Amino acid sequence: MGYTIPKGVDLVLNSLALHYDSDVYKNPNCFDPNNFLSPDGSVLRPHNFFSFGIGRRMCIAAPVSKNYLYLTVTSFLQNFQFLPIPDRVYSDTPADFVEFFYLSQPYEVLVKLREAKT
Ligand code: HEM
Numbered sequence: 001m002g003y004t005i006p007k008g009v010d011l012v013l014n015s016l017a018l019h020y021d022s023d024v025y026k027n028p029n030c031f032d033p034n035n036f037l038s039p040d041g042s043v044l045r046p047h048n049f050f051s052f053g054i055g056r057r058m059c060i061a062a063p064v065s066k067n068y069l070y071l072t073v074t075s076f077l078q079n080f081q082f083l084p085i086p087d088r089v090y091s092d093t094p095a096d097f098v099e100f101f102y103l104s105q106p107y108e109v110l111v112k113l114r115e116a117k118t
Contacts (some may be wrong), residue, residue, distance in 0.1 A: 018048045083110040
């Protein structure tokens with residue numbers, strides 16, 4: 001890329017710029033699964049998605065965390081329905097930047113136990 005990086009310089013991944021890049025994500029400011037889906041419904045793997053960091057200091061627990069997240073989310077979706085609360089008006093309120101983190105706004109939903117299939 002043509003950059004000269006002097007020895008000993010600390011490099012910090014600009015996670016915010018990467019993951020809010022509107023050239024890559026259709027709707028970067030919202031929790032929108034379409035950010036990761038192509039028009040035919042197949043899963044996209046954006047080239048600049050580094051939620052666990054990159055390089056020698058990336059998260060050591062990335063493989064186990066990905067499996068854990070998968071199992072947690074799929075268990076919730078298998079057992080519960082997550083529905084909008086009737087008559088509740090939802091808005092795409094942006095997250096609050098607090099200290100060093102973006103914190104999402106409270107988002108209440110109706111959680112219903114799925115009926116067991118016999
Ligand atoms: C979804 C869950 C997790 C996410 C998104 C996540 C994300 C990250 C990120 C972005 C970094 C910084 C990488 C960098 O500096 O470039 C990191 C570092 C680290 N994470 Fe995680 N992490 C997760 C879960 C965990 C868990 C469960 C553990 C331990 C049980 C863990 C242990 C660590 C450690 C020790 C580092 C520092 C690695 C180093 O500096 O060499 N992480 N993680």
